[in-house]
Amino acid sequence: xxxxxxxxxxxxxxxxxxxxxxxxxxxxxxxxxxxxxxxxxxxxxxxxxxxxxxxxxxxxxxxxxxxxxxxxxxxxxxxxxxxxxxxxxxxxxxxxxxxxxxxxxxxxxxxxxxxxxxxxxxxxxxxxxxxxxxxxxxxxxxxxxxxxxxxxxxxxxxxxxxxxxxxxxxxxxxxxxxxxxxxxxxxxxxxxxxxxxxxxxxxxxxxxxxxxxxxxxxxxxxxxxxxxxxxxxxxxxxxxxxxxxxxxxxxxxxxxxxxxxxxxxxxxxxxxxxxxxxxxxxxxxxxxxxxxxxxxxxxxxxxxxxxxxxxxxxxxxxxxxxxxxxxxxxxxxxxxxxxxxxxxxxxxxxxxxxxxxxxxxxxxxxxxxxxxxxxxxxxxxxxxxxxxxxxxxxxxxx
Numbered sequence: 001x002x003x004x005x006x007x008x009x010x011x012x013x014x015x016x017x018x019x020x021x022x023x024x025x026x027x028x029x030x031x032x033x034x035x036x037x038x039x040x041x042x043x044x045x046x047x048x049x050x051x052x053x054x055x056x057x058x059x060x061x062x063x064x065x066x067x068x069x070x071x072x073x074x075x076x077x078x079x080x081x082x083x084x085x086x087x088x089x090x091x092x093x094x095x096x097x098x099x100x101x102x103x104x105x106x107x108x109x110x111x112x113x114x115x116x117x118x119x120x121x122x123x124x125x126x127x128x129x130x131x132x133x134x135x136x137x138x139x140x141x142x143x144x145x146x147x148x149x150x151x152x153x154x155x156x157x158x159x160x161x162x163x164x165x166x167x168x169x170x171x172x173x174x175x176x177x178x179x180x181x182x183x184x185x186x187x188x189x190x191x192x193x194x195x196x197x198x199x200x201x202x203x204x205x206x207x208x209x210x211x212x213x214x215x216x217x218x219x220x221x222x223x224x225x226x227x228x229x230x231x232x233x234x235x236x237x238x239x240x241x242x243x244x245x246x247x248x249x250x251x252x253x254x255x256x257x258x259x260x261x262x263x264x265x266x267x268x269x270x271x272x273x274x275x276x277x278x279x280x281x282x283x284x285x286x287x288x289x290x291x292x293x294x295x296x297x298x299x300x301x302x303x304x305x306x307x308x309x310x311x312x313x314x315x316x317x318x319x320x321x322x323x324x325x326x327x328x329x330x331x332x333x334x335x336x337x338x339x340x341x342x343x344x345x346x347x348x349x350x351x352x353x354x355x356x357x358x359x360x361x362x363x364x365x366x367x368x369x370x371x372x373x374x375x376x377x378x379x380x381x382x383x384x385x386x387x388x389x390x391x392x393x394x395x396x397x398x
Contacts, residue, residue, distance in 0.1 A: 012131070012370050020368045028366035029384050031375040034183065034347055035251055036314055039381045046249045048307035052296040056289075066288045068279040069272075070099020074291045077298035078257045082212060082225060082242050089232050089261045096272040097259035098279055099286045103213050103243025104136060106258040110209065110239045111140035112278045113260070113271075114174060123174040123209060124166065126150070128372070130183045133176065133211070142174070150185040155340035155352055157187050163196065171205030174239070177231075180224035181214035181346020184374040188218065188345050194227035198234040208235060213243040216311045217318065218345035236263045244294050246347075247311055253290025318347060321377050321385075328385050334393040347378050357395050365391040 010018070016032040035043050069075065075097045079090060089095050100106040114121055123142045125133055126149035138144050148161040169175055177197070182188055189197070201208050208231045218224040232238055237260075244255040260275065262268040279286075297303045326342045341349050351373040361367040367388060369375050380388060 016368050016370060023366050025366035027387055029379060029388055031369040031379040034376050037378045046310045048297050048303050048310060049249060049293055052293045052303055055296060056292055065285045068276040068285055070286045070291055071295060073299060074099050074295040077295055078242060081298060082240060083232060084229055087229060093265040094262045094268050096268045097257050098275055099291045100256040100258050101283060101286055102245060102254035103241055103256040106241035106256040107136045108140060109258040109278055110241055111137045111142055113275045115141040116274055118172050121172060121174060123176055124169055125176045128184055150187055152350060159193055166200060169204060169206045174207045174209045176209045179210050179212040179228045180218040184348050186344030186346055186349040189227055191226055194230050198230050202234045207237050209239040211241050214246050214346050216247040217315050232261055237261060248294055250290045255290035255294055318377055321380050324385060328389040332389040332393040335396045347376050348374055351375050360395050361391060367391055
């Protein structure tokens with residue numbers, strides 16, 4: 001049965017990680033994997049998470065299934081985190097959601113749900129977008145098209161070209177937007193640009209599908225949700241995939257939320273029955289340990305305050321690294337203008353060098369990034385910044 005199967009190449013980022021781990025150079029730097037790291041290069045467990053987990057271990061009395069939707073407490077708390085308490089869609093009882101295995105689970109559930117609503121519907125994704133968007137959405141049956149987003153030559157948004165392309169999108173089609181901290185380029189839409197897109201969605205009747213993977217890593221929890229909340233006020237229907245991996249540091253626990261906004265409460269109830277049927281036919285029930293941690297943090301004033309303080313610390317460290325990187329590259333004499341890095345948001349940026357230069361950094365300096373030159377900013381620190389920038393400067397001069 002399996003004899004005819006051929007081998008597939010390793011995922012570029014996972015393959016890069018394996019090569020990095022085998023490298024014996026003590027100065028090696030990993031800028032490929034998209035996880036937050038502290039100054040020691042460690043991905044810590046947040047103190048708010050530890051406290052919530054401790055409380056759960058003391059109080060938990062059962063490991064019974066939580067049901068396809070997950071817990072009501074988790075869903076309510078996450079809806080309010082994403083939309084903001086008192087959002088018109090929540091007040092109008094037009095929102096339904098399900099706890100999922102990570103943001104990936106949310107994307108896949110929503111893609112299959114959308115495919116039920118309109119089989120083989122077209123979804124437009126940004127160029128570039130997160131690499132796993134295409135298989136997650138396409139393997140669910142959606143047809144993938146792309147719209148211009150980032151100009152690598154100028155390290156800026158192609159907003160005019162984006163708008164011109166999206167004018168083609170009609171009713172019954174979906175458009176995937178990154179809510180904030182765009183992965184892989186770090187270039188986000190302004191509030192004025194979100195307004196333009198919201199008006200287009202309203203006028204043309206396409207359905208926004210928003211991926212919220214980094215809420216709180218850009219400017220703040222509320223500011224990072226601005227575009228999403230504006231869209232939710234502007235259109236009758238919308239899909240949202242939210243992840244708790246980054247802002248709660250719950251990567252391996254796989255916690256996310258698939259959320260849909262409907263025209264009215266009756267449509268919401270019918271849609272929820274379909275979404276939960278998708279879940280039942282996929283993984284049946286979500287894992288709950290990570291979801292219970294998120295629920296505990298969001299519903300306890302003390303834990304939430306501690307979590308928000310830790311999230312602020314992570315965000316400010318990343319923003320400081322961006323500023324420090326620009327300064328250090330200038331100090332090292334690196335050819336080019338890298339100020340765009342300081343203006344971008346979140347964990348990622350394109351460095352703007354060629355694949356050949358990326359390979360030279362890996363071979364000669366043990367600095368690891370994917371061929372597109374996307375770097376995970378959190379992989380830098382005060383200890384390796386000068387070495388990294390000096391290495392980049394040497395490669396650019398060679």
